[in-house]
Amino acid sequence: MKAAALLFLLLLSIAAAVTVGAADLSVVDVLRSVGAHLGLPVRALPPLPDSIVWELRLPRVLLAALVGAGLAVCGAVLQALTRNPLADPFLLGISSGASTGAVAVLVLGIRIGTGPVDLATGAFAGSVAAFAAVLALAGRRAAEPTRIVLAGVAVSQLFSAVTSLIVISDAHTQDTRSITFWLLGSLTAASWTAVTLCAAVAGAGLLVCWAAATALDAFAFGTDAARSLGFSPGRTRLLLFGVTALVAATLVAASGAIGFVGLTVPHAVRFVVGARHRSLLPACAVVGAIFLVWADTAARTAFAPQELPVGVLTALLGVPVFALVMRRRA
């Protein structure tokens, strides 16, 4: 029942968020445009408002929902696997790897394709490289949480340093500014291609995580306890580290490193639905999606026509939520 209500709230949020902006649109307009594009027998919108809904706002809002859902679930999974409440989706070097990759492409002009696809591909490659470095550094006992967390910290620092080096060595300030914007996270690059890609990867990844919900519960009392409840802790950890890294890398490539969603949403949701992952993970997905949809809507409209990086807003909204949760836990 609660699940149905949350899902309804998400759909409503998506429809409502699409109406917000300079051009005056109603929820009915949004539904008409979507219906027409899906081939339903509804009266289509005029071309201009239709392209605002279908080409600009809808992909952006959907991408926000996907990124929010994916980051929140990855955060919840990593917090359980490492038994570390501070774990977030970027724990394993994903975000700093992505910045290095993106900056290398942007500044050094490494080209594989054309235009913004380059940036995303570079970011994705950087994330994967960073995660591989984390695994290599953690070595044979990579499944041990402390080792992999420490390796993640070291690799993140290394890649951040490399990013700074590249940025400093470059003279084009214009590029540097767009890099900063991207590092803080932004959904301005949303497209149907990005939405499709993120939906496929995050969808599959979240299903794997949900299937592992009971195993995550079993980790509550540590490795031995998980094993004596019938799981192989090493294999489970490596599989889920891999899956969350892949999901986070895909999302970061599409939207930059949007902070605080993956850290705070799981804590807030745990507070309401409890710590068990069969209900925690789906709830995180929906709440993360709603949260980022509204954060991004605020980011693009609050100081219109000037846009805020959405990562600034998630931190501004996330910190008070976090403080509240911490106070009520203490």
Add this chain to the structure above:
Amino acid sequence: MTTARLRADQVGWNAGAVTILAEVALTAEPGTTVGVLGPNGSGKSSLLRLLAGLARPHTGEVLLDDVGLSMLRQRALARRIAVVAQQAATEVDLSALEVVLLGRIPHRPRLAGESGADVALARQALADAGLAGFERRRWASLSGGERQRVDLARALVQEPDLLLLDEPTNHLDIKHQLELLHFLASSPTTVVVTLHDLDLAAQHCDHLVLLHGGRLVAAGSPAEVLTPDRIAQVYEVRAQVDTDADGRPRIRYGRSGSARIVPG
């Protein structure tokens, strides 16, 4: 409830280059209660981890009903062996009932949620542990002894053939210590339990093994194992051993002045 025979065949285990256990043999006949004794650091917890299949012995083998543990899948083991750890600890905000329900995980399909029967079983186990009404209490708010009893209830709903307990009495008051040991002794499940209280072990265990420095010093009935000489040798404490009406040893320790707390 079924029951199992457990046999450890000359098992040894090293941590890096250090030998922690060497050539330890132990047999627990179906339905019996075996006590593992020994001073701090003698290897009791390490032995229990080998018996539970949580670590593989570097030498020798552990057999459950004559099948090597290494031949069994982790999940099959979880359906037959339950472990109560020396110190169960979590930062996860679970309720007492949710902790007990963890014990049902090995008994349902991987993707399934808990059934009503699981919940009923867990409630009953909590009540049996003297914790009726504690269902919604947070783990963090429980006292040491209450946590220990919740963890025991978790192990019991796992419906094991073999129950391994590592100092399950260390936080319990006298009443709950006696209740627990009485329960273990009369349970049809095979039990291996580590204990520090020699009297408690002597009164309730069918069979005892005594470890010292990772080696087996003695094994047999309580009367065979708990002799004054051996207690002096292993624990460095002077003890007087009497025999009670059931033929079980009763131990009295020498005055505190004669007990050396610091070795050497």
